[in-house]
Amino acid sequence: MTEKSKAKESGSRKKHYTAPALEKGLDLLELLSNEVNGLNIGEITRRLDKSVGELFRMLAVLEQRGYIELPAGSDKYRLTIKMFSLSNRFPPIKRLTSLANPIMQSLSYTIEQSCHLVIYYEGKGHVVVQQDSPSTRIFSVRLGAEAPLMNTCSGHLLLAFSNKEKREMMLNRIPENHPRPNKRGLNAILKQVVEQGFENITSAQAQGVQDIGYPVFDDTGQIVAALVVPFIGFLDGSRSVDTDLAHVKIKLAAEEMSRLLGYESESI
Incomplete structure (x- = not known):
């Protein structure tokens, strides 16, 4: 196989790679990055067109890892400064x-x-x-x-x-x-x-x-x-x-x- 064909095959493989769970997590982070006051789970599901079941565990894991937070007395998730750090x-x-x-x-x-x-x-x-x-x-x-x-x-x-x-x-x-x-x-x-x-x-x-x-x-x-x-x-x-x-x-x-x-x- 020539270098050109290898590069073409590699590019083709990259285009077809999918990681649904990772994509959901990135979608969540990108969405919350534009919301200073945060969003509640209902607003998040509507914006991303996903069900609560699809996103609940993702939100929980991101919160456990310190990327997002749910301030006391609030139902709105927001980004922490961990990404900036x-x-x-x-x-x-x-x-x-x-x-x-x-x-x-x-x-x-x-x-x-x-x-x-x-x-x-x-x-x-x-x-x-x-x-x-x-x-x-x-x-x-x-x-x-x-x-x-x-x-x-x-x-x-x-x-x-x-x-x-x-x-x-x-x-x-x-x-x-x-x-x-x-x-x-x-x-x-x-x-x-x-x-x-x-x-x-x-x-x-x-x-x-x-x-x-x-x-x-x-x-x-x-x-x-x-x-x-x-x-x-x-x-x-x-x-x-x-x-x-x-x-x-x-x-x-x-x-x-x-x-x-x-x-x-x-x-x-």
Whole structure:
């Protein structure tokens, strides 16, 4: 048998493999991943078009293994952070988060603003590191939160500094419930982001917040994350760092992360 025929046979076998129990478990996890408040068993069975008998044992096992939980006094199943914890054991993410934490802590204390690190995964951004400001007045993003690629600082950065092929793949995988791209307008935005080397936009989610972000690169020159500061101003003028100085500090922090990841550039 030739290598070509072996590959063809292997591909054919993959297409026909089925594991009904595993598929049910994955369907459950994917369904609950989109429901912050969880779903009860009736809602789950209706969404998945399955009977209670088909899913009851699956729910029980997932709960026993710590992937989902049934909070006291509630009949709604919801995801735990176990999936997030497992994903962070993956070496590239673990390395990124371990080196980013002290840099982000220093940045937060220097500019008195919260900051977070966003990576791309399956059509959206995911917050993998988050650092609160030492100030008594803070605005921060929850660890593990998702960020749409459209109309967000992190999304623009992740798209702008990706190559054309990867960018198209990213856009094609945007979830149906997320904002869709206007190609002409998006291209103009991404061109500007690349030219200036950062993104600075008014938050589409919170009033009075200016999102400032810079890219973080790895040793291959590919963007691996977006470092973002949701910058808030104080009406009483007590803010000790203005946006110009914040830009300088955020850029330096992103460059330091890139350097530690092996990225080499004349500006670093």
